[in-house]
Amino acid sequence: MRRTSWQTLLGTGVVVGAVAYLGLTVLEARSGTVVPVSAQTWLVLAVVAVVLLLLGRSVRRLTEGRTTRMDHLRAARVAMFAKACSLCGAAFTGYFAAQVAIAWTNISAPALRDHAVWSGAAGLAALALLVVALVVEQWCRLPPEDDPEPA
Secondary structure: OOOOOHHHHHHHHHHHHHHHHHHHHHHHHHHOOOOOOOOOHHHHHHHHHHHHHHHHHHHHHHHOOOOOOOOHHHHHHHHHHHHHHHHHHHHHHHHHHHHHHHHHOOOOOHHHHHHHHHHHHHHHHHHHHHHHHHHHHHHOOOOOOOOOOOO
């Protein structure tokens, strides 16, 4: 498995953000309301990031040869979970950035101010999830073999 490239993550965030901005603009123009963002959204993303970090620590212990309850199959699953979280983190960051941009158009309204705050908090949590996922992906890499003969 190859590491997730920054170009893929940037492209995902930009495309999702642009599509979300266009869709949310059309939806707001037709209905007059914005899609609500729950105040707990940032908390859910932060909990996922913490769980991924804890799982990644166990994988890191396994790759360093220290004692752990992690086996190789579960370590592979954690690596795939980290890859999925990096892509989801990029997509959610773009989406919540679009939400903030929509709410920023009339930030003086109290409802839109709260919307911008919760969207911004969720966007920061999604960015934190992205960073944690990239760190865990790095921890899941196996050290190179010390085989002097080419395969």
